[in-house]
Amino acid sequence: MGNRKSGILLHITSLPGNEGTGTMGENAYRFVDFLNETGQKVWQILPLGQVGFGDSPYQCYSAFAGNSQLIDLKLLENESLIDSQDLKNIPSFSNKIVEFERVGKWKNKLFQSAFKQFKNLFTQKYEAEYNVFLSQHSWWLNDYAFFMAAKNNFGEVVWNEWDDDLKFRKNSALRKWGEELADEIEFHKFLQFLFFRQWFNLKEYANKNGVEIIGDVPLYVSTDSADVWTNPDIFLLDEKLNPVEVGGVPPDYFSETGQLWGNPVFNWQRLKERNFDWWIARLHFNLNLFDSVRIDHFRGLESFWSVPATEKTAINGKWVKASGHEMLTKMSEQIGELRFIAEDLGLITPEVARLRTDFNLPGMKVLQFAFSSDSKNEHLPHNFYPEFIAYTGTHDNDTTLGWLKSTTSNERRMVRSYLGRSDKRTLRKAMELTLASVAKIAIIPMQDLLELGSKARMNKPGTTSGNWGWRFQWRQLKQRNKNFLAEKTAKYNR
Secondary structure, X not given: OXXXXXXXXXXXXXOOOOOOOOOOOHHHHHHHHHHHHOOOOEEEOOOOEOEOHHHOOXXXXXXXXEOHHHOOHHHHHHXXXXXXXXXXXXXXXXXXXXXXXXXXXXHHHHHHHHHHHHHHHHXXXXXXXXXXXXXXXXXXXXXXXXXXXXXXXXXXXXXXXXXXXXXXXXXXXXXXXXXXXXXXXXXXXXXXXXXXXXXXXXXXXXXXXXXXXXXXXXXXXXXXXXXHHHOHHHEOEOOOOOEOEEEEEOOEOOEOOOEEEEEEOEOHHXXXXXXXXXXXXXXXXXXXXXXXXXXXXXXXXXXXXXXXXXXXXXXXXXXXXXOHHHHHHHHHHHHOOOOEEEOOOOXXXXXXXXXXXXXXXXXXXXXXXXXXXXXOOOOOHHHOOOOEEEEOOOOOOOOHXXXXXXXXXXXXXXXXXXXXXXXXXXXXXXXXXXXXXXXXXXEXXXXXXXXXXXXXXXXXXXXXXXXXXXXXXXXXXXXXXXXXXHHHHHHOOO
């Protein structure tokens, strides 16, 4: 990962713009320009998958497909795929929060008309490029497009409630529905074509401007995903294909009953028999999409908290061994150095730490976790090592200003001895401390740079609604914020 550098954590949905959500259009390019102008070399984002229930980028319909809501309509208009008239009548969406459902419904109508236009222009304009896309992606795309078309056709119910023939992927049912839903299957392939086209153009622009992109891979996939439907054997499911055990974490800093995520856990024995093919394909795919990749809940590759699917909380789970070491060994045999970041927060055992160091993966340090004990706390900058990535906070934390206002009295005493009193100067000191640290990479969430309070929080772990929607507006980014970032970046040789 080279020399010292710094960057900003901001998901694409949080970008400004008039399409109801951030997109891969003009504002994303402008954001890269802002990073470049302030000396930032990293843009860290959240997973880009097609979100399902709860709009969480960590609960997607596929481990491979991109989120079609991020496709920029203005770019489609430039290619004559969308009528300019349609973009003159954009509904009035909130510019502070993503209204996921409204945006989805509105965009989908326009995507349908873009699809018609695409077919009209196909032979003269898109045929060669589209065929290359299909040949590169068919290994996951065919199943995903079929899954989405079928899901839509059956009123959005979870796939394991479909008719048995289709649920168990009988050839006759796949043939029958494949013919019946052919046009809609093609529509979902078309959306993915648009998504990856826009994504790779944006990534190329970022890289040309000296900005690398850190992507994010959730450890688990949603039960309601094309992956579980097409690979039921690599998950712990019963004979009706319902999860037997689900993932989560035991009681911790975020929740006294733990977190019950509800995702099916992996059958590592079966993965091993398959030479970890699904996992390795997934990691290759993400390394192709991003410059480096954070593996969320990395500890689950060593041992994972497994909870019976009938439980209502995560309290009654148990730790179960995973085969992450073998899988990562296989991966490194194929590509050499692994460009992964281990999200190693929470309860970390010596075995998890060893898994990280065996593959030379940087871990994470978060300033907000630094003041809950004493001067030996591993999240305090004086205890860092260079091979970590330092953050003021992550997408799961409150904003640093929000956190400063809610510290316990013990924490507050320690914060004061380090950073001074709880106000915006304290926040700026926290950012400066992170940038000044020996950590090779320092990342500031956009909310902290903009000095925003708890209302700008991205996610509250353990809650299922009201998350992921925060967006910023350009007018919030003042010249003093830019100057602060540029000056501290230069001062601390990032």
